[in-house]
Amino acid sequence: MITLSEIAMQLNLDQDELTKAETDHLESITAAAKAAVFRAINRPIYATKDELKADENAPRHAIVMTDDIKHAVLLMVGHLYANREATTTEAVKQLPLGMHFLISPYVWVEI
Numbered sequence: 490m491i492t493l494s495e496i497a498m499q500l501n502l503d504q505d506e507l508t509k510a511e512t513d514h515l516e517s518i519t520a521a522a523k524a525a526v527f528r529a530i531n532r533p534i535y536a537t538k539d540e541l542k543a544d545e546n547a548p549r550h551a552i553v554m555t556d557d558i559k560h561a562v563l564l565m566v567g568h569l570y571a572n573r574e575a576t577t578t579e580a581v582k583q584l585p586l587g588m589h590f591l592i593s594p595y596v597w598v599e600i
Contacts, residue, residue, distance in 0.1 A: 490536045490554050491519060491562060499563040500570055515570070522565035526558065526588065532597040534558065550597050561591040 497504035535541040
């Protein structure tokens with residue numbers, strides 16, 4: 490769904506200069522970012538329409554990955570990469586047009 494090249498571009502890193510440890514770390518935080526975004530959306534997300542159609546057990550509210558969902562994941566990757574601790578001495582503000590803005594149209598709420 491999201492390539493190492495896309496992650497490196499988001500983080501302004503030269504992919505060719507990444508060590509194995511750095512690549513492993515980026516893959517780990519990308520998995521965590523995807524999980525966080527997917528939990529916030531509260532619905533299954535498939536990489537392609539074909540993958541969704543092939544899953545006979547896919548719930549009716551399942552969707553295909555969109556560019557805005559992908560960029561929400563990349564924003565989370567950037568956050569996790571830049572903020573490796575749970576605390577900071579910096580003044581922190583949430584971006585008004587950040588991850589939640591990008592995913593809000595896709596959030597599934599059961600009634």
